[in-house]
Every structure is written in C-alpha cells, then in structure tokens.
Amino acid sequence: MRKMIYILVIIAVLIVCRGCIPSLMGGVSKKTAAENLTQYLEKNFKGELGFEELSRFFNEGNMNPNMFRAVVYEKARPVILFVSYFDAKKILTEEGDKTVTAYHKTIPEQYKEAKTDYTAREYIREYFKDRLSKIDFGYFETTAIFDHKAQVSEIKSITDDFEQQLNMYKDSLLVSNTHRVVFDMEEVNGLTLKVDFDSESDKFTGQRFGVWRKSKSYTKIEEALKPEMTKYLSSNNFDLQLHATNAFYLRQTDFAEGVWVNFLEKKGIVPSDKGRWQDPVIAFIFVYYDLNTGDIKKQFVEKRIVFDSYMDELDRIGKNLPAEYH
Known part of the structure; x- marks a missing residue:
C-alpha cells in the first residue's frame, strides 16, 4: 500500500513538473504571451485583427518554451482566420514584415493569403448562387448543398463547372492538392455524392462519382x-x-x-x-x-x-x- 502511495505521489509530481518545464526554461507566461500578441496586432494592424484559442506550443520538436499557437481572425469578417505560431518573447522586438512565426510564414503573409482565399471563395459562391443553396469550403473537402431534386445531367454540369472554378482560383484558394467536393442531396435525392479532384499535374481533374462514405x-x-x-x-x-x-x-x-x-x-x-x-x-x-x-x-x-x-x-x-x- 505504501509503495502504491509513493508511485502516485511521483506521478503527480511529474505531471506538475511537466507543466512547469516551459517556465523553468525561462518561458513567458500565457498572460504575457496574450499581452504581447495583442500589442503586436494593435501596432501592425491597428485593431483590425483579434485572436482566440491561445495555447503554448512547446514540444520536443521546437524546444522553445516561448512558442505559442493562436487562431487569428479579422474582427470585421471573423470567417477570415488562420492559425499562427509565434515566439511570444520576440514578437515585439521584430518588425511586422519579418519572420515572427516559427512555421512557414509571417502573420502579415498569412493574413494576406487568408483574405485572398476568402475573396476567391466568395467569387465561387456567387457563380453558383442560382444552382446551389450553400457551399461550405474546407481545406480537404468542400460541401455543396442542393435544395431541389437534381438530375444526373445537372450534377455533372455543376461538377464540370466546379473543376473549372477550382482551376481558375487554384493559386488563391487555400485547399489541398487532393480535394473532395461533396454534393449533399440527402434530403432531396436520397443520396450524397462525392467527387475527388486531383491536381498532381498542376491542374484539378475530377475523378469518378461515388456515394460519400460518411453519408x-x-x-x-x-x-x-x-x-x-x-x-x-x-x-x-x-x-x-x-x-x-x-x-x-x-x-x-x-x-x-x-x-x-x-x-x-x-x-x-x-x-x-x-x-x-x-x-x-x-x-x-x-x-x-x-x-x-x-x-x-x-x-x-x-x-x-x-x-x-x-x-x-x-x-x-x-x-x-x-x-x-x-
């Protein structure tokens, strides 16, 4: 019994210590990280951007106790958002057009891409507004929703147009090179179809139709x-x-x-x-x-x-x- 108590105490200590490792290594607190990110966004974007879901991103891969992750969004249009990883200790000491993010791109670059992506998606929604009731975009998958019973010819025509639109805005959309379009017709046709688009040759090409496995x-x-x-x-x-x-x-x-x-x-x-x-x-x-x-x-x-x-x-x-x- 005493041995079991010792083991439980050791486990509890290890858990507490693990959470304290970033601080022991000189990492800034979450509160300080939030304050620094707020100041950075205010200075560089004049209050245009906000953030949420702030969390420390310290792991064996980066070994940086000051690395944090946050979802940054445009306040006027919250659907424009992106995930940013930043060094909370350095973010106020570097200029906004320099690399303050540890992964891939800076916050200004990510924001520019997010706005370009949003604009392209809105153009595509506008293009299909008279044929589809709703389009929900995702990185790997886009869902197109029908509000009427669709004939095979109509579905194939819309698929051809989706292929054309994806290729037209390929450099603007933030989507994977293998992208799936799901045609949600469950309520009106009793089926939900899917078409996989592959762009290995730098151009999206639709594959065969199938019944969506998750439907x-x-x-x-x-x-x-x-x-x-x-x-x-x-x-x-x-x-x-x-x-x-x-x-x-x-x-x-x-x-x-x-x-x-x-x-x-x-x-x-x-x-x-x-x-x-x-x-x-x-x-x-x-x-x-x-x-x-x-x-x-x-x-x-x-x-x-x-x-x-x-x-x-x-x-x-x-x-x-x-x-x-x-």
Whole structure:
C-alpha cells in the first residue's frame, strides 16, 4: 500500500513538473504571451485583427518554451482566420514584415493569403448562387448543398463547372492538392455524392462519382446488403465472413446502380486488436444493387489472387469494373 502511495505521489509530481518545464526554461507566461500578441496586432494592424484559442506550443520538436499557437481572425469578417505560431518573447522586438512565426510564414503573409482565399471563395459562391443553396469550403473537402431534386445531367454540369472554378482560383484558394467536393442531396435525392479532384499535374481533374462514405445513404446501403451477403455466403457453403473493408462503386451513366464490394475473411478470424495479426483477406464478394428499387441484380464471390494493400486492391477492383462504372 505504501509503495502504491509513493508511485502516485511521483506521478503527480511529474505531471506538475511537466507543466512547469516551459517556465523553468525561462518561458513567458500565457498572460504575457496574450499581452504581447495583442500589442503586436494593435501596432501592425491597428485593431483590425483579434485572436482566440491561445495555447503554448512547446514540444520536443521546437524546444522553445516561448512558442505559442493562436487562431487569428479579422474582427470585421471573423470567417477570415488562420492559425499562427509565434515566439511570444520576440514578437515585439521584430518588425511586422519579418519572420515572427516559427512555421512557414509571417502573420502579415498569412493574413494576406487568408483574405485572398476568402475573396476567391466568395467569387465561387456567387457563380453558383442560382444552382446551389450553400457551399461550405474546407481545406480537404468542400460541401455543396442542393435544395431541389437534381438530375444526373445537372450534377455533372455543376461538377464540370466546379473543376473549372477550382482551376481558375487554384493559386488563391487555400485547399489541398487532393480535394473532395461533396454534393449533399440527402434530403432531396436520397443520396450524397462525392467527387475527388486531383491536381498532381498542376491542374484539378475530377475523378469518378461515388456515394460519400460518411453519408446516411452509404450507411443505408450497407445495412441493406449486409444480411443479404451473409445469407448468400451461408447458403452457398462458403467458409467465409465479412471483413470490415468495403466500397461502393457507382454507375456513372445514371447513378441508378452500384456495385458493393466487401472483403472476405475465413470464418472465425479474430480482429487484430484481440490477438496475433495476420492478413485475413482471402476473397471478395460483389453485389450489383439497384438504388431505385433496392433489388440485388446479382452477387458472386471472387477469390483473392494478388494483394499488395487494401487501397491498391480497391483501386484494382474499381479499374476492372464494367465501362459504365468509369
């Protein structure tokens, strides 16, 4: 019992000391950091910018007890914001056009980029204002929301225009080179689609349409097909069970049908977090599913031949589907 008390005391001391390390190394307090950042913003931006979520950013990577992180925003338009990392001890001793941030760019440079990004997004919103009810931009993903039932031709037309707009403002938008556009039509079309845009060749190019994995519609398809696949495997005496990995490939011509592909493993395989890991995938089940009627057109099992990785296998499967799925 006494030994346990000693251990708890030591742990408590270590926790307290860890929080005190920046101060012991000469780091300024959070209060001082806030005061210095306030003065810096007032001096260089005349009260135009504010900040929130201030926190110390001391870690093994920078080993700087004076490094802080804050979300800086424009007071008049708070949607214009960026995350800045700064040395709270040096921020008042350097000029505003010099590097006061430890990562990438200065606060003035970040602010300029944030304003340019905001302007580009507003131009795109204006372009689609009569066709989309709302557009929510993100770094990796943009969501376009429909307030009416959209036909396939309209969706494809908007996708083409999105590609054109992304390329037009590519140098202004703060988005990743691999960017996803999600078409939220759950309430009006019963589907939420997604298109991935890749810009490896310095130009955004839209890939195939798919049902967004995080949507209600994807979950509904999965819930409808799981018992059917399990029944099929059992009735055909397959010594197989469903693996957690799956994908749904949408027919590109009309969005009316899809192919659900589920990885399969031998019955009785224990999940990797409960026992010794092994590569369990030995086959795949394909289910051709009518999205309008909910009918299964056909389903079959294909044995695994070569398997490099889950993502490589999904890519291979997609490329080998009939032409209308490309």
